[in-house]
Amino acid sequence: MTRSRLTSRRLNSLLLAACLGLSASAALAQDVVKFGAPLPLTGPLAPEAIKQQQGYDLWAEQANKAGGISVGGKKYKVEIVYADYQSNTPRAVQTTEQMITQNNVNFLFSPFGSGAAKAGSSVSEKYKVPTIASTASSAQVYDQGYKYLFGTFTPNDTLTTPLTQIVKAKATDVKKVAILARNDLFPLAIAQEMEKSAKANGLEVVYSEKYAINTLDHSATLSQIKSLAPQWIFVTGYINDLLLVRKQMADQQIKAGVLTMIAGPAYQEFIDAAGASGENITSAAWWHPAAQYSGKDIFGTTANYVKLFRDKYKSDPDYAQASASVSGALFQMAIERAGSLDRDKVRDELARMNEMTFWGPVKFGPTGQIDSLEPPVLQLQGGKAVVLSPALIKQGEFRLGVN
Amino acid sequence: MLAAQVLINALVLGCLYACIAIGFSLVWGVLNVINLIHGSFIVLGAYLAWGLYQSLHISPWYALGIAAPAFFVLGYVIQRLILNRVITAPVLVTLTLTFGLDLILNNAMIYYFKADYRKLTLTPPMGSVSLFDVVVPIDRLIATASALALTGILYLILRRLRVGRAIIAVRLDRDAARLMGVDVNSIYAIAFGLGAALAGCAGVLMALIFPISPLTSTAYLGKAFVVCVLGGLGSVSGALAGGILLALIEGIGSALIGPAHATTLSFALLIVFLIVRPQGLLGRKGFE
Numbered sequence: 142m143t144r145s146r147l148t149s150r151r152l153n154s155l156l157l158a159a160c161l162g163l164s165a166s167a168a169l170a171q172d173v174v175k176f177g178a179p180l181p182l183t184g185p186l187a188p189e190a191i192k193q194q195q196g197y198d199l200w201a202e203q204a205n206k207a208g209g210i211s212v213g214g215k216k217y218k219v220e221i222v223y224a225d226y227q228s229n230t231p232r233a234v235q236t237t238e239q240m241i242t243q244n245n246v247n248f249l250f251s252p253f254g255s256g257a258a259k260a261g262s263s264v265s266e267k268y269k270v271p272t273i274a275s276t277a278s279s280a281q282v283y284d285q286g287y288k289y290l291f292g293t294f295t296p297n298d299t300l301t302t303p304l305t306q307i308v309k310a311k312a313t314d315v316k317k318v319a320i321l322a323r324n325d326l327f328p329l330a331i332a333q334e335m336e337k338s339a340k341a342n343g344l345e346v347v348y349s350e351k352y353a354i355n356t357l358d359h360s361a362t363l364s365q366i367k368s369l370a371p372q373w374i375f376v377t378g379y380i381n382d383l384l385l386v387r388k389q390m391a392d393q394q395i396k397a398g399v400l401t402m403i404a405g406p407a408y409q410e411f412i413d414a415a416g417a418s419g420e421n422i423t424s425a426a427w428w429h430p431a432a433q434y435s436g437k438d439i440f441g442t443t444a445n446y447v448k449l450f451r452d453k454y455k456s457d458p459d460y461a462q463a464s465a466s467v468s469g470a471l472f473q474m475a476i477e478r479a480g481s482l483d484r485d486k487v488r489d490e491l492a493r494m495n496e497m498t499f500w501g502p503v504k505f506g507p508t509g510q511i512d513s514l515e516p517p518v519l520q521l522q523g524g525k526a527v528v529l530s531p532a533l534i535k536q537g538e539f540r541l542g543v544n
Numbered sequence: 545m546l547a548a549q550v551l552i553n554a555l556v557l558g559c560l561y562a563c564i565a566i567g568f569s570l571v572w573g574v575l576n577v578i579n580l581i582h583g584s585f586i587v588l589g590a591y592l593a594w595g596l597y598q599s600l601h602i603s604p605w606y607a608l609g610i611a612a613p614a615f616f617v618l619g620y621v622i623q624r625l626i627l628n629r630v631i632t633a634p635v636l637v638t639l640t641l642t643f644g645l646d647l648i649l650n651n652a653m654i655y656y657f658k659a660d661y662r663k664l665t666l667t668p669p670m671g672s673v674s675l676f677d678v679v680v681p682i683d684r685l686i687a688t689a690s691a692l693a694l695t696g697i698l699y700l701i702l703r704r705l706r707v708g709r710a711i712i713a714v715r716l717d718r719d720a721a722r723l724m725g726v727d728v729n730s731i732y733a734i735a736f737g738l739g740a741a742l743a744g745c746a747g748v749l750m751a752l753i754f755p756i757s758p759l760t761s762t763a764y765l766g767k768a769f770v771v772c773v774l775g776g777l778g779s780v781s782g783a784l785a786g787g788i789l790l791a792l793i794e795g796i797g798s799a800l801i802g803p804a805h806a807t808t809l810s811f812a813l814l815i816v817f818l819i820v821r822p823q824g825l826l827g828r829k830g831f832e
Contacts (some may be wrong), residue, residue, distance in 0.1 A: 187659065188660075321803075350802045350804065351804040353807040353808075356803065357763050358794070359803070360553035360557065360795070361553055361795040361799050361806075362798050362803045364549040364550055365546065365798075380660075381760065384755040388753070392681035392684065393681075394674070410660045411661075414661055414662055414663035414665075414755065415663070
C-alpha cells in the first residue's frame, strides 16, 4: 500500500516535472527569433556563402552574448537557420519559400548576389516577410515596387563615379581609358557604369571588352590594350582573374598612370597574393576595415567590429562579411524599436531607419536600397589599402603610376 | 608588331597547354579512361610547388624533381587499388569513378587549403625579355622549355624504353600484348602513374604563371580535353600540336573578335574536329 502510494507520488512529481519541463521548453522555444539565410554553401559560389555565414554568425554570437534581442522588455535569442541552395538560383527560390512555410522563420536574409536576391524577393514579398539583401547592388533588384525588401549595397555607379572624379582631378594627363570586364553579372555591370562615368567626364574609352569566365590567359588581350596606350586601365573580375591580369601586365611590361581593379584589392587575400605588384592599384568597395565609423548598432565602431571579427576568425573582414553582420544588426535595431516581432511593424522600422552604424550611415531609399552610404575609394599603398574618399574617413592622397 | 606579339604569346601558351594535356592524353589513349581527376592533380602539383617555395624556399625547378616521383606513386597506387577494379567496365563507369575521386580530392583541397587564391611569386621576379618590342616573360619561357623537355622525355620513354614499348603495345592491342607476355595490369598502373606525374609537373610549372586554387581544376581539365580532341588521343606530338592550335585560335580570336568569344571559337573548332576529323590532328583513325 505504502509502496503504491509512494509510486503514485513519484509519478505525480514526475508528471509535474515533465509539465514544468514542457512549459519551460515551450517558453524557450518562444524566446527565439528565427532568421532564415538561404546560401550557396556548395558549388562555385561557396566561398562567398562562407563569408556571408561568418558575418551572420558573428552578429548572432554578439547579440546572444548580450542576452539576445530586446522585444518589449523581454530578451529573445537569435537563431539563424541556414539552408544550402547549391549555387542554383531556382533552388534558392524554393529554399526561401521552404524557410517561411516549414522552418517558420520570422525574418529573412536574401540569397547571394543580385540575381538570386531578386528571384528570392518575389517569395518573401508574397509572404510579407521583411528581408535584407546584404550582397545585391543592382538597382533592378529594388525597382519592383516591393515593400519588404531592403539592401545594404548602394547602386553600382556609386563605386565608379567617385573614382572617376578623383582620377579626373588628380591625374590630368589621363585621357584614354581601357576597360576589361569579366563576363559575369556584377563585374559587367560595374564595367558598364565605368564606361558611362568615363564618357561623362570627357575621357575617351579606347577599349571596352569582356572576357569569358574561367579565362586562363589574358596575354592576347593585354597586348592589344598595350598597343592602344591607355593611361587608365580598368579591370573587373574576381581575385583569380585580377591576379592573373596583374601578373600578365607586368610580364608584358604594361605601365599605366592608373590601374583600377574591382573588387580584388578590397580583399586581403588579393593584397597578400599580389605583393609588390599591387602597389598603387585603385579600387572601390562598399566598406573597408580601414573606415572609421562610430555607430549605434551592437558593434558600435568599425574598429570594434574588426577586432571582434579578428578574434573569432583570425583574419580581416571584407565588405561581404561586414554587410552580412550589419544586416543582422539592422534587424536587431528595427525589432527593438518596434518592440514587437510583428513583421509589418519591423518592416516599418526598417523603412524609417536613419542611423549611423559601423558600416556607415544607414538610410533606405524609397525602393528599399540604401542611399545614405558613400562607398570608400581605396588605393594599395605600401602593401595596405588606404581610403582616398569619402572625406569623412579619408586616410591618404591618390598616387599616380603603376609599373 | 601586335601580330608578332600575339603569335609569340600563343606559341608559349600552346606549349603550356600541351604540358597540361599530355598526361590526360596518355591515360585516355592507353587505358581508355577519361581521367576527370587530372585537373585536381595539376592543382595539387601547384600547391606542392607553392608550399615548398613558401616554407622551405625550394625553387619550383627543383620541385619538379619531387613532384614527378611523388605523383607517379600516387597515380600508381590509385590505379592499382581503385581504378583497376573497374578498368574493363564501360567507359561511363571509369568516368564516374574518376569523377568521384576528383570530388574527394578537390573538396579535400578546399578543406585543407581553403578556396582562397594564392600566388607563387619568385623573389626577385624573373622579369621579361624583349626583342623588337615583342616581350616574353622569362618564367613562361622556362616553363615552356620545361614543358617541351617533359614532352620529349615522355616521347623517349614511349619510343626507347622497354616499358614504353609495352605501353604502346597495350594501347594498340591489349589482348595481343597480353599474349606476348606483357603484364597489362602493371602497364595500366605505370601509364596512370606517368599521367599523374606529368599532371603534377604541369601543376608545378603552372604555379609560376597562374593563381592557385582548387577552383581552377575544371579550367585545366577543360583545356586538356580540348587539346586532346584537337591533337589526337595518346599521341605526344598530337598534344603539342593541339596545344599550339588551341592557343593560336584563342589568341587570334581574342585579338580579332574580342576575348569574350575566344573560348566560343575554340569550342566551335572542337565541334568541327569531332565531326570532320575525330581522330584529331595527329591521332590514328579507328583507335579507341
